[in-house]
Each structure stands twice: as C-alpha cells, then as structure tokens.
Amino acid sequence: MKPKVLVLKQLPEEAKQLIREHCQMIEPQENLISRERLTALISDVDGILTNDVRIDSELLDEAKQLKIVSNQSVGYNNFDTAAMSARGVIGTHTPFVLDNTVADLVFALILAAARRVPELDSLVKQGKWGEPGNGGEAHFGLDVHHATIGIVGMGRIGEAVARRAALGFDMKVLYSNRTRKPDAEEAYGAQYRSLDQLLEQSDFIVLMAPITSETTRMIRSEHFERMKPTAVFVNASRGQLVDELALIEALKSKQIYAAALDVYDIEPIEAGNPLLSLPNVVTLPHIGSATSKTRYDMAMTAANNLVGGLLKDRPIYVVPELQS
Structure with missing residues (x-):
C-alpha cells in the first residue's frame, strides 16, 4: 500500500504527479486549515508537506504514523526538532534553490x-x-x-x-x-x-x-x-x-x-x-524567493524530499539538527 501524505501547499502539477506516483495524496480544499481539522487529517498520515504548520509535541502526539515533514522553504523554525528527533520524525527543507x-x-x-x-x-x-x-x-x-x-x-x-x-x-x-x-x-x-x-x-x-x-x-x-x-x-x-x-x-x-x-x-x-x-x-511583503522559477524549484525539491524520505531511494535535504 502506498504511504499516505498530507499536502498543505499549492503545488505545480509536476510536483503533484511526482507525489501521486508514489503516495496516496490528501490535498485539503481549504486555504486556511484549522488546528482541529488538521488534527483530524494527520491521525494516519506518513508524511506532511508544508512550510508554516508548527510541528510540535502536541501535533506529533496525534500523528502516530508520521515519518517525515517536508518544508517548502529553506527555514524550519516551525519545527520542534527535539520533539521530532525523540519520535524519529525526519524534517527536510529546500536549501540552495533560492x-x-x-x-x-x-x-x-x-x-x-x-x-x-x-x-x-x-x-x-x-x-x-x-x-x-x-x-x-x-x-x-x-x-x-x-x-x-x-x-x-x-x-x-x-x-x-x-x-x-x-x-x-x-x-x-x-x-x-x-x-x-x-x-x-x-x-x-x-x-x-x-x-x-x-x-x-x-x-x-x-x-x-x-x-x-x-x-x-x-x-x-x-x-x-x-x-x-x-x-x-x-x-x-x-x-x-x-x-x-x-x-x-x-x-x-x-x-x-x-x-x-x-x-x-x-x-x-x-x-x-x-x-x-x-x-x-x-x-516589501516577504518576497525573498518569490519568482516563478524559484518557487517551482522549491516545490519540486519539497516533493522529492517527501517521497525520498518515505521510500529512502534518493538524496534528500534533511535539516541539520535532525541529521544522523
């Protein structure tokens, strides 16, 4: 059975195709998802793609199957890396491309x-x-x-x-x-x-x-x-x-x-x-990486990180604090 992943970012079709080829993808229709709704969605997912959801002990307690969180950003201050490390959850980001x-x-x-x-x-x-x-x-x-x-x-x-x-x-x-x-x-x-x-x-x-x-x-x-x-x-x-x-x-x-x-x-x-x-x-309105090409490259990197972290079949960008 394909691993189940929750995608909380708008992605280009090529990134979605990459994920769908290897995973069962859940893509909520809401632009803003409540914490209550998020809790309901994560109970049985193996992976999450995001860039702003706070990954902390409270959320991890609800996501018993979670193996990886792929951030579509170079930053990862939304990660509680200590809590993730304690539960063996991988965290990735998208360096270099931006x-x-x-x-x-x-x-x-x-x-x-x-x-x-x-x-x-x-x-x-x-x-x-x-x-x-x-x-x-x-x-x-x-x-x-x-x-x-x-x-x-x-x-x-x-x-x-x-x-x-x-x-x-x-x-x-x-x-x-x-x-x-x-x-x-x-x-x-x-x-x-x-x-x-x-x-x-x-x-x-x-x-x-x-x-x-x-x-x-x-x-x-x-x-x-x-x-x-x-x-x-x-x-x-x-x-x-x-x-x-x-x-x-x-x-x-x-x-x-x-x-x-x-x-x-x-x-x-x-x-x-x-x-x-x-x-x-x-x-300016926080547009550091906001060009079409760079955001596309970030999305593809985040999708590749998500799939690679689950299949363990390709290089991925693990955040430094969670590298073994």
Whole structure:
C-alpha cells in the first residue's frame, strides 16, 4: 500500500504527479486549515508537506504514523526538532534553490533604500517633481559602489550577497559569523569582524542570520547606536531577529539613514505599524524567493524530499539538527 501524505501547499502539477506516483495524496480544499481539522487529517498520515504548520509535541502526539515533514522553504523554525528527533520524525527543507534569488532581492533593497527609489517614485507620480525645493540636493541619495557592506550571517545566501557586492559593485565586504569562511575570504576579499566592529564600520548592514533562541532579537537599541548615521540596515531573513521598536526609534531619530525590509516581527505587517509611514524605509511583503522559477524549484525539491524520505531511494535535504 502506498504511504499516505498530507499536502498543505499549492503545488505545480509536476510536483503533484511526482507525489501521486508514489503516495496516496490528501490535498485539503481549504486555504486556511484549522488546528482541529488538521488534527483530524494527520491521525494516519506518513508524511506532511508544508512550510508554516508548527510541528510540535502536541501535533506529533496525534500523528502516530508520521515519518517525515517536508518544508517548502529553506527555514524550519516551525519545527520542534527535539520533539521530532525523540519520535524519529525526519524534517527536510529546500536549501540552495533560492540562494541567488534572495541575494538578488537583497541588492534590490540596498539600491532602493540608498537611492530612495520608492520615495522618489511616489514623488514623481504625485506630480511634485519640479516644485520649489523639490529637486537637486533634495533628491540626493547614497552611493552603493565602493561602499562597505557588512553581512551578519555568512551562510549560502550571505555568500551570494558577498559575491554580488565584491564582484559587481566593488564593495569592501565585512562579515560576522559563528565560524570563519576562508573560501569567501579568498574569493571576495571578505574580512571577518565581530558584530560590534561590523556595525561600526559598515555602510550597508545586511542581516542574513537564521532564527534560533540565541539569535532572536539579536539586533537591539545598543546595536543601532553603533551604526553610522549614514548606515542602511537591510533585513531579508526573519523579522524576529530585530527589536522592531528599537529599529523604528533609530529611523525616526535619524540614528541611521534608512532601512530596507522584506520581513517583520508580525506578518502580514499591521496597518498601524510606524514603519509604513516613515519615508526612509523600504517595505516589501516577504518576497525573498518569490519568482516563478524559484518557487517551482522549491516545490519540486519539497516533493522529492517527501517521497525520498518515505521510500529512502534518493538524496534528500534533511535539516541539520535532525541529521544522523
């Protein structure tokens, strides 16, 4: 009998075909599935494909047959890896396929904030270009080329950002990471710094760290105080890495020049959040990997992980904490 799997993501037909070839696939019609409904569905499934359902002890107690959870994302902060490990449940994710796409977006954010693209685009569309006091120096921004970029978290995406910075924009690359990255140092001239040193020396600060209990709120008031008044802060990893109130205050007081954000403490961002009314903030709706090709590749990788984890007949991307 084919293993039974629950798919909680919209997938391209090719990914569905791959799963159906090897598994009995359950695909709920609801866009938003309640926890009660989920509990009823998981009682006899062998696998789940998702990217946001919290996989914790409570859910695992209801899913007695569960063998694998395939996340269609590179992140897996929805996994209680200790609880999964204790029950022998595999957890997989989709690294590599989105690295360059997210790095592209990081540079879009850098350029948009430095050259005030959304702000000045709005000015032109409102017919204010050419009004008294609305031209010349009033439109000045910051150069990106030959500036110093500081990357907090030199993983695969961090290295893709470093490559663009060094080879495309002739930037000096600094990085802070748990371990040194000799290959990046050799390839891009990247220089290792402590977090405090990086914040003090960088013109553009890119946060690309994973979310863990140690990294939550890793950037706080005291860190913004160390940044240059001309610094641009970019976050395209997780909103919970930052004390958002401290960021808002740093922007309001012009302690830093600007911020460019793809992620927030609460998502979707609440309508009254001050970040939405500040002219020196670029805001995007968490679209780091949102291109057709990358999302297709992520879906196929997640489907392959799901099938491979059940059949044990192909390589899969197990999250580091659950690798044996």
